[in-house]
Amino acid sequence: MNRLIVNKIIIALSVFSALFGIGVLFWILGTLTIKGIVSINWHIFTHDLVEKGIRNLIIGQFIMGILASFIAIPVGVAAGIYLREYNTNKFGEILRNLSDVMMSAPSIVVGIFVYGLLVDPIGHYNGFAGAIALAIMMLPIVISTTDSMLSLVPKELREAGIALGGSKHKIILQIVLRAAKVGITTGILLAFARIIGETAPLLFTSANNQYLTFDLTHQFPSLTVSIYNLANYPDEASINLAWAASFILTIVVLIINLLGRYITRNKG
Amino acid sequence: MNMMEIKNFSFTYAKASKPSLKNINLPIKKNQITALIGPSGCGKSTLLRSLNRIHDLYPGNKYEGEILLYNPQTNEYENILELKKENEFINLRQRVGMIFQKPTPFPMSIFDNVAYGLRLNGIKNKSELETRVEEALKGAALWNEVKDRLKASAMGLSGGQQQRLCIARAVALKPEILLFDEPTSALDPISTGAIEQLVAELKKDVTIAIVTHNMQQASRLSDYTAFMYMGELIEYNKTEKIFLNPDEKLTEDYITGRFG
Ligand SMILES: Nc1ncnc2c1ncn2[C@@H]1O[C@H](COP(=O)(O)OP(=O)(O)OP(=O)(O)O)[C@@H](O)[C@H]1O
Ligand SMILES: [Mg+2]
Numbered sequence: 001m002n003r004l005i006v007n008k009i010i011i012a013l014s015v016f017s018a019l020f021g022i023g024v025l026f027w028i029l030g031t032l033t034i035k036g037i038v039s040i041n042w043h044i045f046t047h048d049l050v051e052k053g054i055r056n057l058i059i060g061q062f063i064m065g066i067l068a069s070f071i072a073i074p075v076g077v078a079a080g081i082y083l084r085e086y087n088t089n090k091f092g093e094i095l096r097n098l099s100d101v102m103m104s105a106p107s108i109v110v111g112i113f114v115y116g117l118l119v120d121p122i123g124h125y126n127g128f129a130g131a132i133a134l135a136i137m138m139l140p141i142v143i144s145t146t147d148s149m150l151s152l153v154p155k156e157l158r159e160a161g162i163a164l165g166g167s168k169h170k171i172i173l174q175i176v177l178r179a180a181k182v183g184i185t186t187g188i189l190l191a192f193a194r195i196i197g198e199t200a201p202l203l204f205t206s207a208n209n210q211y212l213t214f215d216l217t218h219q220f221p222s223l224t225v226s227i228y229n230l231a232n233y234p235d236e237a238s239i240n241l242a243w244a245a246s247f248i249l250t251i252v253v254l255i256i257n258l259l260g261r262y263i264t265r266n267k268g
Numbered sequence: 269m270n271m272m273e274i275k276n277f278s279f280t281y282a283k284a285s286k287p288s289l290k291n292i293n294l295p296i297k298k299n300q301i302t303a304l305i306g307p308s309g310c311g312k313s314t315l316l317r318s319l320n321r322i323h324d325l326y327p328g329n330k331y332e333g334e335i336l337l338y339n340p341q342t343n344e345y346e347n348i349l350e351l352k353k354e355n356e357f358i359n360l361r362q363r364v365g366m367i368f369q370k371p372t373p374f375p376m377s378i379f380d381n382v383a384y385g386l387r388l389n390g391i392k393n394k395s396e397l398e399t400r401v402e403e404a405l406k407g408a409a410l411w412n413e414v415k416d417r418l419k420a421s422a423m424g425l426s427g428g429q430q431q432r433l434c435i436a437r438a439v440a441l442k443p444e445i446l447l448f449d450e451p452t453s454a455l456d457p458i459s460t461g462a463i464e465q466l467v468a469e470l471k472k473d474v475t476i477a478i479v480t481h482n483m484q485q486a487s488r489l490s491d492y493t494a495f496m497y498m499g500e501l502i503e504y505n506k507t508e509k510i511f512l513n514p515d516e517k518l519t520e521d522y523i524t525g526r527f528g
Contacts, residue, residue: 005506053365088327102510154370154372156369156370156372157367157372158325159325159366159368159372159435160366160368160372160374161374162322162325162361162382163320163322163361163366163368163383163438164362164365164385164388164437164438164441165357165358165359165361165366165385165388165389165441166362166384166385166388167354167358168325170388173376174384176372176375178374178375179374179375181375264282
C-alpha cells in the first residue's frame with residue numbers, strides 16, 4: 001500500500017518536471033518564433049547592419065565558421081585517428097584527457113586566450129582570431145567523435161584488410177575511415193552547429209563590424225555578437241533586429257542538427 | 269607433401285604470463301584440408317593466426333620455434349617467423365589468405381571488395397581487374413548471384429553471400445594456403461552447406477586449414493584432423509582415424525562429446 005503511494009508521488013513528480021522543462025522550452029521557442037517572424041522582412045536580408053540589416057552578419061558568421069572548420073576538421077580527424085589507431089602508450093592517454101578537458105572549457109576562456117594570442121599582440125580585433133577561437137572550440141568535439149566512431153569499427157575489419165596484404169595506414173585510410181564515415185560526418189555537423197551559435201569566443205576576437213567585409217585581418221561581422229550588442233540598444237528597431245537574427249540563427253542550427261540526424265538515420 | 273611445417277612452435281600473447289601454445293608440431297599437407305578441433309580456448313585461433321602472422325597487428329607477442337612455408341618458386345622452405353619487413357609480411361599474407369568467423373565485407377562495392385587485394389598488389393589495368401574479379405567470384409560460387417550488381421554495396425548481401433565474397437576476395441590473390449577460422453558459425457544451414465561445398469572444391473587449387481567446433485563439419489570436410497587441448501597438440505592424424513579410432517583417450521572423449 002505504502003509502496004503504491006510512493007510510486008504515484010514519484011510518477012506525479014516526474015511528469016510535472018518533464019512538463020515544466022518542455023513548457024519552458026516551448027515558451028522560449030514560441031517567443032523567439034513570434035517575435036522573430038514579425039521582425040523578418042526582405043530588407044534585412046539585403047542590407048548590412050549599418051542599414052539595419054543582417055546580410056553582412058550572416059555572411060561573416062559563415063566565413064568564420066567555415067574557416068574554423070577548415071582548420072578543426074583535418075586536425076581533429078587526424079588527431080582522432082592517431083588516438084584510436086596508433087596510440088599505444090601513456091602519451092596518447094594524456095592527449096585524450098586533454099582533449100576532453102578542452103571540450104568542457106568555458107567558451108569565454110577560449111575567447112580570452114585567443115585575445116591574448118592573436119588580438120592583443122596585433123593591436124586590433126580581427127576575423128582571423130575569431131575563426132581560430134571557433135576552431136579551438138570545435139577541435140575537441142571533432143577529435144572525440146572521430147576517436148569514438150573509429151572505436152565502433154570492428155577489429156575484424158582491420159584484420160581482414162591486413163590479411164589481404166594491406167599496410168596499416170592503407171587499411172585505416174581506405175577501409176576503417178570509410179566504415180566510420182557516417183558517424184564522423186554527423187559529429188562534424190553537430191560540432192559545426194555548436195560553434196556557429198557561439199558568442200563568447202567572438203566577443204574579444206573578431207568583435208563586430210557594421211559593414212560587409214571579407215578582410216579577416218580587421219573587425220569582422222557576426223550574427224551572435226550583433227545579437228548581444230543589439231539587445232542592449234534602447235530603440236525598438238534594434239531589439240527587433242536582434243529577435244530576427246536570433247530566430248534565423250536558431251533555424252540554421254536546427255537545420256544542421258536535423259541534417260546530422262537524417263544522415264545517421266539513413267545509414268540505418 | 270607439406271605446404272607448411274610447424275615445428276616446436278610456442279606462442280605467448282603480449283602481457284600473458286604463460287604461453288597459449290606449447291611446443292606444437294604439425295604439418296599442413298598440400299591440397300588437403302586440415303581441420304583444427306578442440307574445446308574453446310585451447311588455442312585453435314591462436315595457431316591459425318600465427319600462420320599468416322596477423323598477430324603482428326598487435327605488438328608484443330612472442331613466437332618460438334619455426335613455421336616453415338614451402339615456396340614453389342624456389343622449391344625451398346622458409347621460416348615465416350623470421351620475416352621482419354613490411355613487404356615480406358604483405359607477400360606472406362597474399363600467399364596465405366584468411367577468412368574470419370563473421371563475414372567482413374568492406375564498405376564499398378562488390379567489385380571493389382574483390383579487387384581490393386589485387387589493387388594492393390599493384391594491378392591497375394581495368395580489363396585485367398575485371399577478369400580476375402569475375403574468375404574469383406566464379407571460384408567462390410557467387411558470380412551468378414551478383415553479376416548484375418557488381419557496383420552495388422557489398423553490405424547489402426546476405427550473410428552467406430558476404431562470407432562467399434570474403435572467400436572470393438582471398439581467392440582473387442591466388443593464395444597457396446587459405447585459413448578459415450570457424451567460417452560458418454555465424455551462418456544458417458543452407459549458407460553453411462554452400463560454404464562447405466565451396467571449401468571442398470577449392471581444395472584442388474589451394475591448401476586449406478580450417479578451425480571448427482562442428483564435429484560433423486570436420487569429419488565431412490577434412491582429410492586430416494588435429495585435436496588440441498589447453499595449448500597443446502594432443503593428436504594429429506587422418507580424419508577417419510581420429511574420428512573412428514583415436515589413439516588418445518582425451519581425443520575420444522572430446523569427439524564423443526564427453527566434454528568441451
Ligand atoms: N589477445 C589475447 N591476449 C591474451 N590472451 C589471449 C588473447 N587471445 C586469446 N588469448 C588466450 O589464448 C588462449 C587460446 O585462445 P584462442 O582464441 O586461440 O582459443 P580458441 O581455441 O580459438 O577458442 P574458441 O574455440 O573459443 O575460438 C585462451 O586461453 C585465451 O584466453
Ligand atoms: Mg577461436
